[in-house]
Amino acid sequence: MFPCPNFRECSCLCHISVSVFMLHRFLLKKKKILMDSMKLKVNFLLWDKDLFIAGTETTAEAMQWAMAELLNHPEAFQKVRKEIELVTGNARLVDESDVANMPYLQAVVKETLRLYPSAPVTTRECGQHCKINGFDVPPNTAVAINLYAIMRDPDSWDHPNEFLPERFLQEDLSDGNRMKFNFVPFGGGRRGCPGTALAFILISTAVAAMVQCFDWKIGEDGKGEKVNMQSGSGLSLRMVHPLICVPVVHFDPYDVWLNIVKTCADRYQCRVMQIDISEELCR
DSSP, rough: OOOTTHHHHHHHHHHHHHHHHHHHHHHHHHHHHHHHHHHHHHHHHHHHHHHHIIIIIIHHHHHHHHHHHHHHHHHHHHHHHHHHHHHHTTSOOOOOOGGGOOOOHHHHHHHHHHSSHHHHHHHEOOOSSEEEEEEEEEETOOEEEEHHHHHTOOTTSSSSSOOOOOGGGGGOOOOTTOOTTTOOOOOEEEETTHHHHHHHHHHHHHHHHHHHHHEEEEEETTTTOSSSOOOOOOSSSOOOOOOEEEEESSSOOOOOOOHHHHHHHTTTTTOOHHHHHHHHHHH
């Protein structure tokens, strides 16, 4: 067998071909990694946007509805305030850990979410063929579920359009921990909102702090009598007329803390400059 007369040229061409082939594969791989990275980045941005909208706007709206109902029902407002004073002793600002010891506050938040669910309509996909009110629903059909109507259904709730937090103090516990699908402000089942516990504790703590620290006068001039409870349209249930109130300080937890600092300073004969620094920190 004789070597090719152009052996060196053929060898070089072979090496070039292999190099080009390897470079092509490398570029394709890099392109795929880049595309996957861009997809991941876009998906993350979309997820981040969904999380921000779902976790902030809806929670803020629920706080407005809760405060509006409490202002329209002064007796409920005073019950919440007395419960907070009982737990905190008016010696500190209410905290997240206090919510578990305030059943009436929890009932107020639940009743608010029942009347004004942040997402009044949710969607699900039908997993199998079923029949609802005589209508055949084939599998893989997108179904819109009216949570607003479910939680105002007169067959499930007494006086469904009235603000009555006491209804949640008399819950039927005969089913144990079984979920009741007539109260679904965050959806239900395995596809329920993963931020339910966080949203509930956040709304409860914020409402409690506003009730504890301030008296509220309705309207820009503080001379309003009732808050307009008309709800608007959109993906979330917002107020047509934004809640506008004038806050009047009722309890200042930082004054309490400052008095404690001053008492300690007097006891241990601290210098005046240290007290001044404490006052600056409190502002």
